[in-house]
Amino acid sequence: MRRVVVTGMGMINALGHDKESAFKAICAGECGIDQITIFDPSNYSVKIAAEVKDFDPSTVMPPKEVKKADRFIHFGLKAAQEAMEDAAFGDNIDMERFGISAASGIGGLPAIEKNSIILETRGPRRISPFFIPSSLVNMLGGFVSIAHGLKGPNLSAVTACAAGTHAISEAVKTIICNGAERMLVVAAESAVTGVGVGGFAAMKALSTRNDDPKHASRPFDANRDGFVMGEGGAALVLEEYENAKARGAHIYGEVIGFGESGDANHITTPSLDGPARAMKAAYMMAGEPKVDYVNAHGTSTPINDKNETAAIKTLFGGKEHCPPISSIKGQVGHCLGAAGGIEAVTCLMAMRDGIIPPTINYETPDENCDLDMVPNVARHAELNVTMSNSFGFGGTNGVLIFKKI
Numbered sequence: 417m418r419r420v421v422v423t424g425m426g427m428i429n430a431l432g433h434d435k436e437s438a439f440k441a442i443c444a445g446e447c448g449i450d451q452i453t454i455f456d457p458s459n460y461s462v463k464i465a466a467e468v469k470d471f472d473p474s475t476v477m478p479p480k481e482v483k484k485a486d487r488f489i490h491f492g493l494k495a496a497q498e499a500m501e502d503a504a505f506g507d508n509i510d511m512e513r514f515g516i517s518a519a520s521g522i523g524g525l526p527a528i529e530k531n532s533i534i535l536e537t538r539g540p541r542r543i544s545p546f547f548i549p550s551s552l553v554n555m556l557g558g559f560v561s562i563a564h565g566l567k568g569p570n571l572s573a574v575t576a577c578a579a580g581t582h583a584i585s586e587a588v589k590t591i592i593c594n595g596a597e598r599m600l601v602v603a604a605e606s607a608v609t610g611v612g613v614g615g616f617a618a619m620k621a622l623s624t625r626n627d628d629p630k631h632a633s634r635p636f637d638a639n640r641d642g643f644v645m646g647e648g649g650a651a652l653v654l655e656e657y658e659n660a661k662a663r664g665a666h667i668y669g670e671v672i673g674f675g676e677s678g679d680a681n682h683i684t685t686p687s688l689d690g691p692a693r694a695m696k697a698a699y700m701m702a703g704e705p706k707v708d709y710v711n712a713h714g715t716s717t718p719i720n721d722k723n724e725t726a727a728i729k730t731l732f733g734g735k736e737h738c739p740p741i742s743s744i745k746g747q748v749g750h751c752l753g754a755a756g757g758i759e760a761v762t763c764l765m766a767m768r769d770g771i772i773p774p775t776i777n778y779e780t781p782d783e784n785c786d787l788d789m790v791p792n793v794a795r796h797a798e799l800n801v802t803m804s805n806s807f808g809f810g811g812t813n814g815v816l817i818f819k820k821i
Contacts, residue, residue, distance in 0.1 A: 419657035420588045421821065423665040424503025426495035427761045429648030429748040430466035434498055439765045442747045443794040445776045447630045449644050449749055455610050462617040464629040465608045466646035466749030477563075486524035486550040489559050491649035491754070492604035496560045499600065499651035503665065515568025515596040516557045519583035519603040521576045521753030521808070522612070524551025529611045560602050568596040573753075576808030577713070579603060580650065580756025581816055585674035587654050597656050603757030604649030613645060619684065623716065633750075634777035635714035635743035636721045636785040643715040646749025650757030652764075668764040669818040672801075673702030679811025686720050686807055692727035694813035695805065699731060702817040705801045707732075707739050709772050711759045713805045714743020715750055722784040724805065735787060740797070742790040746776040756806040760816060763802040767820045771796050 425435055430448025432438030441448075448466040457463040473482045473490035476497055482490070531547045549555055554572040561570055569590055573582040580603030587599035616622050623642040625632035633644040660667055675697030679690035691713075699707075712724055732738045744762055751758055766772060771794050778791035804816045 418592050418594065419670060420591045420654050421657050421660050421670045422652050422668040422764055423655050423660050424499040424653030425668060425761045425764060426498025426502065426651040427758055428468060428491055428494050429751065429758055430468055430646055431748055433471060433494065435761055435765065439762065442744050442762065442773050443771055445747070445774050445792060445794065447747055447776065449629045449632055451629060452608065454608050457613065460613060460617060462613055462622045462624055463626040464632055464644060465613065466644060467608055468647055484546045484550055485559055486527045487606035488520055488523060488604045489550065489556050491606060491647070492518070492556045492560055492602045493563060495604065495649040495651035496564065496600060496602045499653050500564055503653040506663065510597065511565050512567045513597040514566050515570060515590060515599045516561045516566050517571045517573070517583040517587035517599050517601045518554065518557030518560065519573040519579035519753050519757065520553045520556055520605050521574070521579050522605065522607045523553035525607045525612050526609045527551040529609050556602060556604055560600065564600065566600060575812045576810055577750070577752050577755055578806040578808035578812045578814040579753035581760065581804065581806035581814035582676065584652065584671070584756065584760055584816055585676065585814060588671050588674060591654060591656050597659055599654045601652045601654060601757065602649065603754045605752045605754040606647045607752060608645050608647050616645065621717065631777045633716045633746045635712070635716045635745055635775050636725070636782060636789050637778050638780040638782035640716040640718060640721065643717055643745065643750040646751040648748065648751050648758060649754050650761045652757065652760060667821050669767055669820050671816060672819045673698040673817035675701065675815040677813045681811050684809050686723055687811065688723040688726050690811055690813050691724060691805065691807050692730045694815045695727060695731045698803070698815040698817050705819065707801050707803050708797065708799045709739055709766060709802045710741040711763050711802065711804045712741045712743045713807045714745055714775065716745060720807065725785045725787055728787065738787050740772055740788045740790050740795065742773055742775040744773050756804065756814060759804050763804045763818055767799045767802055767818065770798055
């Protein structure tokens with residue numbers, strides 16, 4: 417079977433506009449959650465989110481073109497630009513064998529909201545001609561592929577909070593099946609809008625610690641009360657191993673396993689069985705390696721964190737056999753469809769630097785979340801194999817396992 421490795425990465429989130437600054441802040445336990453500024457949240461029950469501040473989209477596309485793409489596409493273009501530069505390709509790359517696998521959970525929600533208001537207040541003739549092309553999820557892959565001349569497969573995953581992870585596994589499958597030699601994975605999300613925050617708040621899914629935003633997202637803590645919305649993007653360049661080796665590429669790690677499953681249980685309430693089966697599938701594909709760290713989905717919701725802890729214990733055969741786990745959603749919020757991409761980059765950088773990011777705001781232990789959560793302070797460790805979990809509404813699950821080469 418063809419081997420697939422990661423040779424370039426990019427990341428943007430509430431803690432940084434590039435992978436190095438963002439990862440450093442994540443490991444330092446900094447928190448990007450604050451009062452919402454993108455819209456006026458005065459009348460909302462939830463007034464906090466992890467926004468990307470001070471980002472200028474004209475740095476990744478011509479100023480006159482910015483209005484043609486929604487904010488999630490801007491983030492994707494930024495992450496993709498960094499990843500492609502990081503991969504350091506020469507001139508002899510067959511672009512017809514270089515594809516893209518994009519991901520977003522919701523896509524252009526700001527554009528949908530804005531143009532719906534225009535329709536109701538000003539009529540259909542005032543709807544922007546850029547509305548549809550700027551809001552479709554697959555336009556993320558469209559814009560990025562045009563920017564970089566990628567003429568291979570152009571795929572998109574729209575699987576809620578598992579989308580970024582599924583986009584990576586789809587890219588791996590494409591390379592394994594010889595559909596491409598290289599794939600650029602781009603996951604991006606920007607759903608911090610009135611209807612986005614209002615919708616999740618109506619479901620009682622969000623934390624309401626409006627008076628203490630820095631401590632609102634608290635994965636695995638006994639007093640967690642919901643997730644905090646985040647936004648951002650991530651990109652990874654995947655290559656067939658022999659090609660990457662031949663061109664002397666820097667290799668961050670190899671994708672040695674992936675697993676996917678469906679809960680068939682409930683549209684929004686996660687199960688234990690579905691995540692456990694996805695984790696087992698990835699683990700078996702990887703050859704049952706010694707896993708040194710698990711980057712948990714860890715949303716800071718009562719049910720997910722409890723079930724995920726139980727699923728991890730099921731996979732590894734009991735508490736005493738489980739590796740350290742942590743969730744970075746306390747730092748960058750829950751970036752929905754971009755979360756899997758951001759967390760995959762985090763896993764690979766953790767292996768590179770030999771450091772486990774902390775689970776911040778872990779103050780009160782929960783008897784149902786009783787593993788080593790790497791509480792509050794990052795930990796230096798030799799990491800050779802890492803696992804990344806992503807679970808989404810609709811009962812869709814994805815798991816990845818990376819190995820240092």
